[in-house]
Amino acid sequence: MGAVKFINHPDSVWAATANRRSELPSLKGDIDTEVAIIGGGYSGLSTAHHLSKSGIDCVIIEANDVGWGASGRNGGMAVLxxxxxxxxxxxxxxxxxxxxxxxxxLDAVDTLESTVRDYHIDCDFARYGHITAANGHKNLAMLEADVAWLSRNRKDHAVSMLDRDQMLKQVGTSVYPGGYLDPRSAGIHPLNYARGLAAGLSNKGIPIYVGSPVSSIKREAADIxxxxHxxxxxxKKLxxxxxxxxxxxxxxxxxxxxxxxVSTSVLTxxxxxxxxxxxxLSAGHLVTDTRHLVNYFRMLPGNRLLYGGRGDITGKESLDIYQGLYRMLGKTFPSLSEVAIEFRWSGKVAxxxxxxxxxxxxxxxxxxxxxYGGRGVALTNLLGKLLAGLVQGESIDAGPLNSSRFGPIPFHRWRIPGMQAIAGYYWLLDKLER
Ligand SMILES: Cc1cc2nc3c(=O)[nH]c(=O)nc-3n(C[C@H](O)[C@H](O)[C@H](O)COP(=O)(O)OP(=O)(O)OC[C@H]3O[C@@H](n4cnc5c(N)ncnc54)[C@H](O)[C@@H]3O)c2cc1C
Structure with a gap:
């Protein structure tokens, strides 16, 4: 197979530590299938996995490489x-x-786990537990109300609150007055999950074409x-x-x-x-805080700390953004205020x-x-499963996740100045939160 051309993965800790990619071809010539899937991230791979379980013929067409988008560059936190x-x-x-x-x-994280198991994916999946760290006392009260609702209405007693001292012990910072711990949340090596799932699907005979951007979609009477190139x-379906x-x-x-x-950026x-x-992070938990401009972090093998947060609104790579993130890292963990950074990269969430x-x-x-916003690691696995059902004609009630409330965003063409204004407002709210 000749070398397939595509834009490389960003220079991330994940790309540097990933398992070898399977040699996948680019699309050459004409093929027929029941369902064509555009996009070789978790959503596309998961939909293909669940369609194939029902015996439906499908192919994936990816512009770059499997996991090239957000799926290969995220924080790897499957949060409940x-x-x-x-x-x-x-x-x-x-x-x-x-x-x-x-x-x-709950189903989303279970589906991720069963997919890892079904294909024996080597991606460091573990239920590390996730802490939602409160930025101020108002958010702390909201987290306490969540624990109370889960316990009272769902008889779910797995989650618990941590106070400032426990946060200091388990997270290693005193900037948060408390946090909400769900020990069932999981972590993965994101690019290895994408690669492992793609290899499993490919071994099952599902064609995956990389380096093949789709440049036109034509609807005909019976086909698409x-x-x-x-x-x-x-x-029959797309x-x-x-x-x-x-x-x-x-x-x-x-x-x-x-x-x-919207861009989000990461340092390790x-x-x-x-x-x-x-x-x-002495107990190995994953952490996301409750800021509007959210920060997230986890410890990686080899004692590297991953620290992510806001990216550039316009989507450009910018030194300012990484410097701002570095300052936040130093504020969260003063002992790391002069730490050396090994990798930095950005990606887009929707x-x-x-x-x-x-x-x-x-x-x-x-x-x-x-x-998915910043919550796709688990939810792509759920939506892939639900979508595979919908494609087969099932009617699925997923509450607000169904399409009925999902219309065009008003004033969409003004989204960049709009998001800049909102980010400024959020920055102020986060600062004022006590
Ligand atoms: C830095 C970062 C950190 C994150 N951290 C977390 C986290 O810790 N936890 C969490 O739950 N979520 C996180 N997310 C979000 C999560 O990664 C995404 O929600 C999820 O990966 C989306 O998967 P997807 O398959 O829908 O899209 P993507 O993985 O983005 O895949 C879309 C694919 O479509 C392809 N494509 C686009 N156009 C075409 C075309 N014309 N032809 C063919 N292919 C095309 C692209 O090349 C791309 O590979 C993070 C995201 C980023 C960027």
Whole structure:
């Protein structure tokens, strides 16, 4: 097989420590299939996995490499919460829908785990536990209300609150007055998960074409034809799984206006000395805080700390953003205020108006799953499963995750100045939070 050309993965800790990629071809010539899937991230791979379990013929077409998008560059945290906490969900949607959403997120992490098991994926999957760290006392009270609702309404006693002293012991910082610990949340090596799942699907005979950007989508009476630079796929149905990297307007698919792609950036430190490392995340938990401009961090093998947060609104790589992130890292862990940084990279998440991802049927025979924000590691596995059911004609009730509330975002063309204004406002709110 000749070398396939695509844009390389960013220079991340994940790319530097990943298992070898399977040699996958680019699309050459014409092929027929039942379901064509555009996008070789978790959404596309998961949909293919669940379609294949039902014996449905499908192919994946990826512009770059498997996991090249957010799926190969994220924090690897499969968190058992949505962006909005359970008490806020109850206020906004009522008890019944909050209970359904709770069941769905448990299912999302279980589906990730069973997929890892089904394909024996070597991606360091473990239930490390995740702490939602409160930025101020108002957020702390909201987290306490979540614990109370889970215990009272779902008889779920697995989660617990940590006070400032426990946070200091387990996280290694005193900046948070407390946190919410769910020991069932999981962590993975994100690129190895994408690569392992792709290898498993490919071994099962599911074609995956890389280095093959789809440049046109043509609807005909019975088929949909996708064109790439060197081939064509004729399918009965199409799944769009391009998330924040969706730019299909010129192909006549208008999903872009329903999401806002937002950058998030990540640093990883050089190996910390055993003495320093022993003071930080001593129990191995993953952490996300409750800021509007969220920060997230975890310890990686070799005592490297991964620290992520806000990226550049315009999506450009910017030194300022990395410097800002470095200052936040130093504020969170003063002992690391002069630590050496080994890797830094950015990627895009897709934000929606209601902070939920959505899946559905865009028009006759064209399906999608999109808009995970920073919560796609678990939820892509769930939406891939639900979408595979929808493609087969099942009717699926996933509450707010269904497509019915998912319309174009008003004033979408002003999204960059709009997001800049919102980011400034959020920065102020986060600062004022006590
Ligand atoms: C830095 C970062 C940190 C994150 N951390 C976390 C975390 O810790 N926990 C969490 O839950 N979530 C996190 N996320 C979010 C999570 O990674 C995403 O929600 C998830 O990976 C989305 O997967 P996807 O398959 O839908 O999209 P992607 O993985 O982005 O895949 C989309 C793919 O579509 C391809 N594509 C686009 N256009 C075309 C075309 N025309 N033809 C063919 N292919 C095309 C792209 O090349 C890309 O590979 C993070 C994201 C980033 C960027």
């Amino acid at each position: 919460r949505y962006k909005m906490g359970y008490s806020a969900l109850v206020t906004q949607y009522g008890d019944e829908i909050a209970a359904r959403l709770y069941q769905l997120i 034809t996708l064109t790439t 060197a081939g064509r796929v004729r399918a 799944v769009i799984a391009t998330n924040a990297y969706t730019d299909l307007r010129q192909l006549g698919v208008n999903l872009s206006r329903r999401i806002i792609p 430190t050089a190996s910390l000395s055993p003495a320093l490392a022993s003071q930080i 934000v929606t108006m209601d902070d939920f991802p959505h899946f559905g049927c865009l028009e006759d025979r064209i399906f999608y799953a999109i808009g």
